[in-house]
Amino acid sequence: MSTASTPGVVRDAADDPVKTGPSGGPRTRATGHRTGYLLYVAGKLGGAAVSLFAVLVTSFFLFRIIPGDPVKAMTHGKPTSLEQMATLRKQFGLDLPMWQQFTEYCAKALTGDLGISYQFHAPVGELIAEKVPATLLLTGVAVLIYSTLGLWLGTRSAWRHGGLGDRVNTGVALTLWSVPSFWLGLLMIIVFSVGIGPIPGMFPSGGMESGNETGFAYVLDVAHHMVLPVVTLVAVGYAQTLLVMRSSLLDEMGSDYLTTARAKGLRDDLVRRRHAVPNAMLPTVTMIFINLGHVAAGSILVETVFSWPGLGGLFYQALSVPDLPVVQGLFVVFAGAMILMNLLADLLYPLLDPRVGR
Template sequence: MTTASTPQSVPGEGPRGRPPRQAAPAPSAALRGGRRAAVTGYLRYVAGRAAGAAVSLLAVLVTSFFLFRVLSRDPVKAMTHGAPMSAEAQRTLRRQFGLDQPLWHQFTGYCSSALTGDLGVSYQFHAPVGELIREKLPATLLLTGTAVVLYSALGLWLGTRAAWRSGRWADRLNTGVALTLWSVPSFWLGLLLIIVFGVGLGPVPGLFPTGGMSSGDTTGLAYVLDVAHHMVLPVLTLVVVGYAQTLLVTRSSLLDEMGSDYLTTARAKGLRDALVRRRHAVPNALLPTVTMVFINLGFVAAGSILTETVFSWPGLGQLFYQALSVPDLPLVQGLFVVFAGAMILMNLLADLIYPLLDPRVGR
């Protein structure tokens, strides 16, 4: 009787002659060390940028306190609009607002209050500065936020095409128009739009409101349409000036990338021109544009003081103008800190995004 023979495995092979299964290779120590070094380097980069932002914010607090006290007149006269007051009444007001204390004590109290969110009480409106800012902020975010989104997208789109077709008549036309509009003062352009499209010329009536945010007698969908109608001229003013800056910066940064070897290699591989531009050229030219876009996002909180004043838009820009005209020191200081803080925050976010767009940044 014969017995079935069991298959014999050949060295280097599994059962039945199959090659043995091998475990997936583990990441090498050098690769793991490189990843850890990259993460550590990025965290170090973030810590450095955050420390710089904190120092900048402290400098803003110092500047906002001393600068406006040097430039402005007596706060008591500002509070009373120059009306005659007895010496006792003036001393009472100074004591009430802490103006009778030494300057150093006023500064330390101001810094400690500002860091906790207490920006003081407005001389002009007799209300907390923080409440006034929260009340006016939505109108500013609506106006300038809409404008920033529109002119950033328009400027980026036109700038990439102008650079890609540089030297042609369309590029020369776009660049010439952008240079002209960039040099136009926003308040002058706003007044011109009010005359042409708000007041009207001759028998042609005005098409859009010349000031305010709404007519005040509408609700629901009618109110939304009314606000949009009032936004047309101020948004157009901001877009016309803002898109020109975005176009020129995008065009300049993309032109610097046009002669790079990697673009020639991408074309040699047979990639379509639009694909080369979208996937290779534009991402590597975005750093200056990203900086500008984030700076513009910082201006969303600040609004446009001149544009809001020209169109009587009830936002932070107009509030800042009213505070300067008094001058209302707590309100001016509080708005200055909010504006500068928004800019510092947006610059910090831009710095944190840089290494994600270009790994060479932060090394």
């Protein structure tokens, strides 16, 4: 009689085709974890693809409900016959049925062709590529500063919650979070560019450069122009990161593992840095990646107020026509950046917390 058929006899692990580890368990569990993670990744990729398609649909129909005729806007102030306007509509495909316009738009967008601008008569992709460096410079510096500042102040406020520093930080953050960015930008221009009372005008009111500098002087000139828009973005943006980090860390403060860490004799600073903060970072990771998504989108209002030559200013110009290919292309770029950053955050979660994705 074989061992496998004898009641009460345990088979040797080497005879088990499924369990390959010494005890049969660890390697099987590791395989299961890898399979679970791959399924988790596949689900997130599928969700991102669906979201991107929804963005394409939204970007096409949303901007077609805006009042105004693009052809009339392009020919405003110019003597144009009805035949010429009909030719322009045919040239830009505006005479086609809506469903045909939509299918052609989706087919081209999936290949990277975002169309030709009505206003600038240039490929939308080239216009966006031309403006990207200015937006990445401005919003990239601002996001780096306010994410770091928000994490640091949020951690300190939560760890010493109820104190004077916590009350001041939270009050300032709530106030700045409720302030419209364009209003704060205009206030910055009035106070620090035009000058008011004893405060002289110290910074340019708009633009990215003076136009007559080269070399290191050019770098200083750009940095000088960046001060007010960056301060505006930081003042409005750091508050959200601070409040999310503070809330997450407060949820961890009463956990048993922190009490155990203190009972082992660890210093309070080590308990915070090694145990509390890493476990409180998960919601804040989402916030940081959303902020990174904003790097591509920029800030339309702030760039417009400070006449910054980036994607936000281009979007405002195109929306006023309306230049449909440009606003659609920018909408896809902005939303696509957010989808990508959220996807990266979702893929990072299991590395921070192994319970995610099981």
